[in-house]
Amino acid sequence: MSEPLIINNFETGIAESPHKGFGLMRNVDIEAFPGAVKAKAAPATLFAASYSSTFTSVAATDISTATATVPITGIAVKPTTTGTLPGGLTPNTVYFIGNISSTTFYFYDNITNANAGGATGRINITDTGTGTHTITTVNPGTINHIIKDTRTNDRFFQDSNGRVWFGNSSSSLKLLVNSTLDNAVVGSASLGAAFAGNGIVLYKQNDSASTHYLLAFRNNAIDIINVYGDPNKNAPSWTNAWNFGGATSDTALNSTTGSNNSHHAIVGQDNIIYFCDGRFVGTIKEISGQTFDPANTATYVGNDQALDLPENEVAQYVEELGTTLLIASNVTNKIYPWDRLSDSFNYPIFVPALVIKKLKNVGGLVYILAGTKGDIYYTQGSYVRHLVSLPDQVINNSGTLTASVVTWGGIAALDGNLLVGASVQTSGNSGVYLIDPNTGKIIIDQIPSTGSANVTAFEVTDHFYYFGYAGGADYHTTTRYSALEAVVQSQLYRVATKIGKATYSSLEVVTAKPATTGAQIRIGYRTNTSAGFTTLATYTADSSATTFQTDIGLIDIENIQIQAEFDDDVELLEIRLLP
Numbered sequence: 290m291s292e293p294l295i296i297n298n299f300e301t302g303i304a305e306s307p308h309k310g311f312g313l314m315r316n317v318d319i320e321a322f323p324g325a326v327k328a329k330a331a332p333a334t335l336f337a338a339s340y341s342s343t344f345t346s347v348a349a350t351d352i353s354t355a356t357a358t359v360p361i362t363g364i365a366v367k368p369t370t371t372g373t374l375p376g377g378l379t380p381n382t383v384y385f386i387g388n389i390s391s392t393t394f395y396f397y398d399n400i401t402n403a404n405a406g407g408a409t410g411r412i413n414i415t416d417t418g419t420g421t422h423t424i425t426t427v428n429p430g431t432i433n434h435i436i437k438d439t440r441t442n443d444r445f446f447q448d449s450n451g452r453v454w455f456g457n458s459s460s461s462l463k464l465l466v467n468s469t470l471d472n473a474v475v476g477s478a479s480l481g482a483a484f485a486g487n488g489i490v491l492y493k494q495n496d497s498a499s500t501h502y503l504l505a506f507r508n509n510a511i512d513i514i515n516v517y518g519d520p521n522k523n524a525p526s527w528t529n530a531w532n533f534g535g536a537t538s539d540t541a542l543n544s545t546t547g548s549n550n551s552h553h554a555i556v557g558q559d560n561i562i563y564f565c566d567g568r569f570v571g572t573i574k575e576i577s578g579q580t581f582d583p584a585n586t587a588t589y590v591g592n593d594q595a596l597d598l599p600e601n602e603v604a605q606y607v608e609e610l611g612t613t614l615l616i617a618s619n620v621t622n623k624i625y626p627w628d629r630l631s632d633s634f635n636y637p638i639f640v641p642a643l644v645i646k647k648l649k650n651v652g653g654l655v656y657i658l659a660g661t662k663g664d665i666y667y668t669q670g671s672y673v674r675h676l677v678s679l680p681d682q683v684i685n686n687s688g689t690l691t692a693s694v695v696t697w698g699g700i701a702a703l704d705g706n707l708l709v710g711a712s713v714q715t716s717g718n719s720g721v722y723l724i725d726p727n728t729g730k731i732i733i734d735q736i737p738s739t740g741s742a743n744v745t746a747f748e749v750t751d752h753f754y755y756f757g758y759a760g761g762a763d764y765h766t767t768t769r770y771s772a773l774e775a776v777v778q779s780q781l782y783r784v785a786t787k788i789g790k791a792t793y794s795s796l797e798v799v800t801a802k803p804a805t806t807g808a809q810i811r812i813g814y815r816t817n818t819s820a821g822f823t824t825l826a827t828y829t830a831d832s833s834a835t836t837f838q839t840d841i842g843l844i845d846i847e848n849i850q851i852q853a854e855f856d857d858d859v860e861l862l863e864i865r866l867l868p
Contacts, residue, residue, distance in 0.1 A: 299324065299777065303680055303731045307682050307818055308780065311778065314326070316734075324862070326777055328857060330765045331771065332738045332765055335462045335755070335761070336462055336762060340357070340360050342424060348416050352414075354393050355424065359393075362386055365427040365464040365471075366383070366427065367382065367424070367427060370418060375415070375418040377413045383427060383468075401519070429760060430448040430449035432762050433449055433745060433757070437748050443456070445465070446757055446762055447505060448757075450470070465525055488565070489503060489506065490556055491503055502515055502583060508542070508544050510530040512530070512531060513528050513533075533571075543567040543594065568598040569598070571592060571595055572591065596634060598616065604619070608648035608655055610655050611653075615627075617657070619645065622644075624637065624640060626670065638668055649701065654668070655669075658697040663678050663684050663694055663695040663711070664677075665724065684711070694714055698711055698712065699744055712742070717741045719736075719741045720735050722734065769856065769858060773809055774856060781850040783848055787847065791868075794842060795838060795866075796841045798826075798836070798864055799836050803832050803834060806829075808829070808856055809854075811824060811855070813854075814843070814852070822852045841866075
């Protein structure tokens with residue numbers, strides 16, 4: 290007679306192989322109630338939906354009318370035309386929507402004036418133009434960096450086109466418009482490598498109640514702006530190609546236009562800005578006895594070659610480890626320690642994989658994303674050890690050998706765990722991986738709201754974090770995943786032999802408490818890891834039941850893997866297959 294098959298022990302996470310433990314855990318929480326598994330809090334987009342519509346304008350009223358419902362007030366758009374735009378509008382220039390009705394609007398010069406809705410800053414339309422006119426939203430590229438202003442709770446998002454977006458709630462992010470970038474080229478889809486967004490940092494947030502500077506690195510220059518207060522963000526005044534050298538009058542970085550080098554930047558514990566720049570690490574610091582003012586070169590000093598790496602190296606990422614800075618190479622397998630003072634670095638730290646993408650200090654250990662096979666390492670400053678590998682059955686379950694299985698994204702720390710972004714070969718599994726560095730436990734913590742994609746940047750303030758990806762960014766809602774989006778796949782169990790097949794007559798599913806009416810659980814099975822799952826039963830919660838049972842009549846089973854899909858507040862304790 291067959292033995293019962295009991296599936297629980299969810300807190301172990303995804304195993305290194307489906308022959309040793311769980312094959313998949315996606316969009317689930319296994320930490321809130323150890324021993325049970327629940328659907329994760331779901332993400333929602335921070336950006337307004339991409340929009341394009343034809344429009345007409347009336348000179349007498351300045352009112353424009355679109356053929357489709359217009360975006361909310363304050364959203365950035367660019368007008369184009371097959372002929373001549375209405376008088377007052379310039380092709381491919383950023384304007385801001387000021388809603389009148391669902392399809393009528395004014396063009397404004399900045400967000401402050403659009404929000405006010407008056408005549409100030411409203412574009413004076415002088416004629417109707419000729420041809421067919423179109424407005425298109427200014428849409429984000431890949432979000433490369435996210436940082437938070439701790440005084441105002443504003444978050445700033447820098448994309449691969451060099452643009453910076455901002456917001457402090459779940460409302461749509463707004464464009465911190467920079468005319469040098471946003472009106473530099475025709476079209477809104479891409480600004481090209483010349484303006485690639487390669488680093489942002491906030492500086493001097495504690496010195497003054499009215500200043501807080503954001504430095505935005507593009508390929509060969511730094512732009513700077515005071516972002517403290519709504520007027521500074523809604524009607525921004527940038528200093529483009531800022532003289533970061535102070536009295537030395539240095540406005541150009543070592544990296545050339547079009548190089549797309551990383552300018553990952555941090556503010557160190559010593560209150561100095563450190564940034565990557567080709568084979569160099571640069572610094573910007575306030576002069577002792579002065580108060581930093583980007584318009585006063587006597588208050589700061591910069592050095593774009595404070596540390597030089599060997600020829601042909603490219604600095605990718607910088608992270609603190611006590612008083613030491615670690616600089617990761619984007620070319621070799623080396624991390625260069627620097628004491629911040631010496632003319633050169635200390636002995637390099639060698640990582641067992643070429644090309645190092647990200648570093649993250651968690652509790653005095655620096656975790657390392659390197660190579661293309663899904664390996665994560667750590668160092669305490671002198672040697673490197675392997676931490677964990679993303680399991681093959683999760684990142685490349687096709688069985689086809691691939692040179693580049695993983696493209697690394699962002700990295701962050703969450704409650705002592707690592708958050709790692711990764712683009713992988715297996716459909717549906719690109720997103721956020723949560724890794725417990727103490728146990729090696731892995732789950733797929735989040736998939737972007739737009740679908741499976743590499744998560745390229747994080748901002749973690751509490752358990753509900755923000756993350757960015759190609760074309761957008763998400764925040765956590767307080768609503769759990771729906772539509773059976775939380776998935777757990779068991780081990781592939783060997784339950785019998787060729788001559789002694791197993792039989793299961795009944796399926797039972799046990800939850801820890803009654804789930805909200807309408808929440809669902811779907812159980813499926815397969816007999817090998819390349820087959821699709823066949824549904825055994827689907828259960829709908831009724832706010833009272835904690836046990837669900839179905840007669841299933843499975844016979845001649847030698848190997849079996851179970852998949853549970855669920856949503857809402859289902860707290861799954863156990864799945865039982867009974868003879």
